[in-house]
Structure formats: structure tokens, C-alpha cells
Amino acid sequence: MEGSYAFKEFSPGQRRSYQEAVRLYLAFLEARGRARAYQGGRHWKKIKGRDYLYQYFDRYGRGRSLGPRSPHTEELFAKFIGARQDATQRLRDLRLQLAEQARFCRAALLRRVPRLTARILNLLGQHEALQENLTVVGASAIYAYEFAAGAFLETSRDLDLFAGARVRLTLTGEVSLPGAAFLALLRKADRSFAGVGPTGLQAVNRTGFLVRVLGPGEQSGRPPGSGRESGPEDRGNLHDLLAAPRFSQVVIGQDGLPARMAVPDPRAFALHRLRRSELPPRGQAPKALDRLQAMAVAELVLRYLPQYHFFHADLRRFPAEVVRHAGELAEGLGSAADLDVEY
Secondary structure, rough: OOOOEEEEOOOOHHHHHHHHHHHHHHHHHHHHHHOOOOOOOOOEEEEOOEEEEEEEEOEEEEEEEEOOOOOHHHHHEEEEEHHHHHHHHHHHHHHHHHHHHHHHHHHHHHHHHHHHHHHHHHHHHHOHHHHHHHHEOOOOHHHHHHHHHOOEEEOOOOOOOOOOOEEEEEOOOOEEEOOHHOOOOOOOHHOEEEEEOOOOEEEOOOOOOOOEEEEEHOOOOOOOOOOOOOOOOOOOOOOOOHHHEEEEEEEEEEEOOEEEEEOOHOOOOOOHHHOOOOOOOOOHHHHHHHHHHHHHHHHHHHOOOOOOHHHOHOOOOHHHHHHHHHHHHHOOOOOOOOOOOOO
């Protein structure tokens, strides 16, 4: 096996703590969605000496009239106030329960994802369009594969599997927010973030942690006319990686709080890293790290994620030699019978 890594399966206690954290987190997300339905509120508004019930949709006062004061509108108002109070109280209760469960997750050593990364993911998740469109790529995606498998990857210090994840978060997809609004969102996670480049979709904080979103023009290499070098996540035809199915996984941050991370199919990730490891010109260290990540994720799938049959037809867009390479890898792991590879 190239590189040095091992698998540490979740203990029964870790599994229980994780499952409870996921249950509470999903309930919290549902409660937060319900609470949003009551944003803006309903108020009585006097027009020409008569009260009207108005429903407001935002803080700018946009809304509509639900009719003049009457037994019907008074009933609507009372039900709304009661339901909003219930939704607010449930959200508050679940937030407290999540904070308590975070202590158990920390004690169970489930704290895995860098605190800043988890914080950013939760902020992005508050915007439905961003949550649906953005996919995490790069080393950070391995965290999601670990939690899906119920096993952590441990590596030697000389070749850190998660080195890139500790210094950057790379996403891809379409951002519906203007660059300035996206930067403002990142600053809720860390006030020191400053924009890099003209788009507003790249930012770096005072410690050098880089967040960037690769748009459609960057997914297959250098954007036409950009004049910049392709970054490490651009190389290796990222478009093909993202053509594969994706899934969402709850992960646990270093503070013990959960976050939801959307990532590409782990088989596609392994193939993509294999291809990157063979791209010139690159140094030996980056190539070795790419290959180690490819092999570690591939073995993680073969050992713990049998629902991902190596390799589904969705992944046949990758070059035949890369798919063949992955087939040889799986054969070396004794799993050739599980392959579905066509050249």
C-alpha cells in the first residue's frame, strides 16, 4: 500500500453520539425552516381610521393585506402568533439540545472538521440556493466520506492526508449571491476574511485560510482569458468529477457541533485524485498526496461503503486508463469481484 494510513472504526459509543447528533441536527434544520415561515410577521395597520391585518414578508415592509379587522382576521392573527411562538420555542429548545450534544461529541472524539470549515458550511446552509448548488471538493470532502463510512482515516505525519483541508475550503457551483454579499456571509464566520480577486468568490482570512468557489468556467481548467494559473483543485478535469452524483453527509466540527456537507460521489473522488496524481508538471509531494488520497478513499469505499458499487456507469466519462487504474487498485485490495468497469 502506497503511503501510510489506517482505519479507526467508530466505537459503539461514538456511533451512538453521532447518531443522536444527526437526529437533533436534522430536527433543528426542520425547525429552522418552519420558523422562517413566520419571518416578517403580521401586524394591524390603521388605514383611514380602520384596522387592517397585514402580512409582512421582510424587514423592508413588503407585504399584503389580509383584510379589515373582523372575527376571521382576528382568528388568523391569534393563530399566527401562537404558531410563531411554538416554532420559536422549539428552535430554541433544539439549539440548546445541540449545544449539550456537542459536549458528548467532543468527549467521544468525534470532533473532526476544522471549526471554521464547519461554521462556514452552516452559514451557507442558511441559504437554500447555496446549499443546493454548492459542492465541497478537495481534501475537505474526505471528512464526509469518513462519517458516511463510520471510520476515521489516520495517516503518518510525513504525509498528512488532510493537509489541504486545514488551510482551504474549495467549493464549486453557482452562487446566487453577489460577491459582496458572499463575502459578508464569510465574515460572519471570521471577521478577518478579505476578498481576493474581482469576483468576490475568493477570500482569505488573517491566518491564510482560503475559501473559494469555482464557477462553471473554472471547472475544466483555466477560465478563458483569465490569465491565471489553474489552481490545484482545477486540474484533472473537475467538470467530470462533478458530473457524478453527489450526496449530503452530516459531519462534526471541532467544537462538537454538526454541519451538512455536500460532496461528490466518493468513487468519482478517488478516480479524480488518481488522474491528478499523473498530471505534469507537478512536484512529487503533491502527486504522492493525491495518490494517497485516491487510494485511501477507494479502500474506504471498498471496506465500509458497499452501497457504492465500483464503478457505476455514471463514472464512465473518465478516461479509460484512469478507470483501468482504479480497477487494478481494487484488484490489489482483493475486491475485483465487486467491480463493474468497462473500458
